[in-house]
Amino acid sequence: MPKQMLTAIIEIIINKALSLDSNISEPLSKLNGKNLTLIISELDFPITLNVELNTISVLASHLSDDCVIHSNFASLAKLKQTELLTSLIRSGDLDIVGDLKIAQQFAGLAEQLNIDWEKQLADRIGDIPAFKLNSLGAKLLKKLNFAKAQISQDAGEYLLHEKRLLVTDTELRVFNSSVDKTKLELDKLQSKLDSLAQRIK
Amino acid sequence: MTTDNKDTTDFGFKTVKAEDKETMVAGVFHSVAKQYDIMNDVMSFGIHRLWKRFTIDASGVRPGNSILDLAGGTGDLTAKFSKLTGPTGKVILADINSSMLNVGRDKLRDLGIVGNVDYVQANAEALPFDDNSFDIVTIAFGLRNVTDKDKALRSIFRVLKPGGRLLVLEFSKPEHDLLNKAYDFYSFNILPKMGELVAKDGESYQYLAESIRMHPDQETLKSMMEAAGFEQTNYHNLTGGIVALHKGYKF
Numbered sequence: 001m002p003k004q005m006l007t008a009i010i011e012i013i014i015n016k017a018l019s020l021d022s023n024i025s026e027p028l029s030k031l032n033g034k035n036l037t038l039i040i041s042e043l044d045f046p047i048t049l050n051v052e053l054n055t056i057s058v059l060a061s062h063l064s065d066d067c068v069i070h071s072n073f074a075s076l077a078k079l080k081q082t083e084l085l086t087s088l089i090r091s092g093d094l095d096i097v098g099d100l101k102i103a104q105q106f107a108g109l110a111e112q113l114n115i116d117w118e119k120q121l122a123d124r125i126g127d128i129p130a131f132k133l134n135s136l137g138a139k140l141l142k143k144l145n146f147a148k149a150q151i152s153q154d155a156g157e158y159l160l161h162e163k164r165l166l167v168t169d170t171e172l173r174v175f176n177s178s179v180d181k182t183k184l185e186l187d188k189l190q191s192k193l194d195s196l197a198q199r200i201k
Numbered sequence: 202m203t204t205d206n207k208d209t210t211d212f213g214f215k216t217v218k219a220e221d222k223e224t225m226v227a228g229v230f231h232s233v234a235k236q237y238d239i240m241n242d243v244m245s246f247g248i249h250r251l252w253k254r255f256t257i258d259a260s261g262v263r264p265g266n267s268i269l270d271l272a273g274g275t276g277d278l279t280a281k282f283s284k285l286t287g288p289t290g291k292v293i294l295a296d297i298n299s300s301m302l303n304v305g306r307d308k309l310r311d312l313g314i315v316g317n318v319d320y321v322q323a324n325a326e327a328l329p330f331d332d333n334s335f336d337i338v339t340i341a342f343g344l345r346n347v348t349d350k351d352k353a354l355r356s357i358f359r360v361l362k363p364g365g366r367l368l369v370l371e372f373s374k375p376e377h378d379l380l381n382k383a384y385d386f387y388s389f390n391i392l393p394k395m396g397e398l399v400a401k402d403g404e405s406y407q408y409l410a411e412s413i414r415m416h417p418d419q420e421t422l423k424s425m426m427e428a429a430g431f432e433q434t435n436y437h438n439l440t441g442g443i444v445a446l447h448k449g450y451k452f
Contacts, residue, residue, distance in 0.1 A: 001439060004254040033264075033287055052284035053313055061258040063285060 003045050003060035010047075011058040018056070020115045027109050028054050035063050036106050041072040049106065067102035070095040080107065210348050211415045219348055237304065238275050240406075243399055244392060250277075252444050256339060256370045257281050259437070259446060265289040266336040269360065271325055272296055272343020276305035276314075282337075283314045293330075295323040296343075325353035330360045341370040345416035354429035361451040367431060369422065372413040373438070373445035380441045388413065419445050 018024050028051065035050035046068075048059040062068075071079075075093040078084050088094035096103065122130035159166045167175070210219045241249045256278065262268065264287040270279045273294040282292045294309070296302045299322055306320050323329050325340065325347050338357050347353045357367050375381040388410035396406025417425060419436050422445075426434045431449025438445050 001251045001255050004251045004258065008251065008254060050285060052287060055284070057281065057284050059258055059285075060254075061261070063262070064264055 007047065007058040007060045011056065014049075014056050014058065017113060017115065020120055021113050024109070024113055025054055027105075027112055031102075031105055031109065034102050034105070035066050036102055037062055037064075037066075037068045038076075039068060039070045040076070041070075065098050067096070067098040067100065069103060070097075079103075211412075237301065238277075238308075240396065240399055243395060244406075248440060252370060252439050252446075253277050253281070253341065255437075255439060256341060256368050256446055257285070259448060260337050260339065260368055261366065262286060262337060267334060267362075268292045269328075269330070269335045269338045270294050271323075271328075271338055271340040271357065272346070273339075273341075274298075274301045274305055274343070276309045278339055278341055279305070279318055280309055280312060280314055282339075283309075283316075283318050286317065288316055291317050291319070293319045293321055293335075295321045295325075295328075297322065297324050326356055327352075328356045328360050332359050333362045333365075334360045336362055336365050337368070338365070339368045339370070341368075342372070344369055344371050344422075345412050350417070351425060351429065354426055354431075358430045358451055363451055366448060366450050367426070369426070369447040371422070371445065371447070372416060373422075373442055374418040376438060376442035380443070384443060419447075422447055 018028060031051040032054065033052060035048055037046050037048045039046045045060045046062050048061060048063045050057045050059065050063055069076075071088075071094045075088050078088060079094075085094070089096070118130055118134045121133060124130075125133075156166070160168060208219055209216050245252075260282075262282060262285045264285070266282075266286045267290065268282045268286060270276070270282065270292060273279050273296055276294050279292050279294040282290075286292060294302070294305055296305065302320055302322055309315070309318060321329065325343070326349050338361055340357070344350055344353065354367075361367065375384050389407075392410050393403040393407045396409075397403035416422075419438065419442070423434050423436055426447060426449045430451065432452050434447065434449035436445045436447040
């Protein structure tokens with residue numbers, strides 16, 4: 001029963017996340033009675049999300065043809081970029097049966113989900129400890145981002161100037177512009193040769 | 202299953218008069234009703250939830266279906282079916298035992314499940330519904346408590362619509378000897394003590410263990426379903442055969 005275990009875990013996580021956002025009930029209620037089925041090529045069973053009574057049930061079976069998406073994990077990640085939909089369908093990586101609006105409403109629901117983690121923490125451990133933990137978390141995140149930027153910059157300089165494995169932006173631009181210039185000269189030469197060849201004929 | 206003599210039947214390991222079994226089983230479930238959900242979680246380590254999810258996935262439920270959750274007890278399957286079949290569908294939670302039905306009704310109402318669920322006190326052997334009424338009938342952990350199982354299967358067959366299906370989720374016979382021995386030890390030594398500790402009722406859980414052993418094994422139940430008229434009958438063992446889900450269609 002690994003499928004049922006997976007769908008049970010997904011169902012618990014989704015409904016818990018939804019319960020932590022007090023503003024989600026309105027967009028969620030618009031989905032009541034609707035369901036979305038995902039048939040993912042890497043899985044040997046469908047996953048259906050069904051909304052009723054403002055809760056989401058997750059099944060390892062097909063429920064209806066409201067909206068059925070046939071795809072794979074890699075293409076699912078690209079679905080947010082609507083400009084890619086046509087090329088995904090053409091390439092055979094995506095097939096949608098039913099009402100596409102339902103899929104968009106589900107995606108919109110995920111995007112609108114906004115959990116106030118500090119409030120959730122405050123409800124459990126109190127306002128002051130939650131504020132302090134949140135400030136500490138923010139400081140840690142800032143330091144981590146700084147360290148990440150620093151390491152990235154240092155690594156770039158090491159590869160660029162010491163090992164000389166990479167080129168700078170300016171060098172790359174100069175090289176690209178030289179290539180363009182050479183191409184232009186070659187085109188001119190080619191047209192001169194063509195016109196000379198015409199005259200000889 | 203009734204024994205050789207139709208006047209007697211099993212009640213756990215005891216042989217009792219057929220007409221007495223109903224009252225005796227009722228006594229067990231009146232006693233455990235309030236602690237039923239918590240005991241299910243404790244006894245099965247929560248796995249009963251996965252067995253029930255498996256049943257839902259195998260049911261082929263569609264929005265608008267009419268569903269009978271027979272021996273539905275505290276309404277776990279009804280709660281799920283109610284959401285899946287939606288406002289255009291109908292779920293009937295039926296149980297012979299009024300205490301179980303009351304616990305189930307209170308639980309579902311507390312969950313806000315009210316629109317498409319009806320509650321009926323009914324005996325599986327003589328279902329009070331019209332012929333060809335339901336798309337799906339489920340009986341989860343209930344068939345082994347029925348006095349005349351063949352009669353109950355025929356009654357279920359009658360109320361199913363053509364194309365409808367019956368799903369029987371029930372304890373069964375483990376596939377491997379080692380698991381069988383471990384399961385026996387658990388059932389007869391640990392289970393009644395857990396029942397005593399949590400539900401203050403060791404005897405009812407002793408009956409539970411005994412009734413599981415007296416229940417027909419996978420192949421026997423399959424042939425009983427076929428004898429009642431079901432077609433394309435099959436079963437799926439869960440957790441090594443400790444539980445099996447039987448499915449059959451009425452055409």
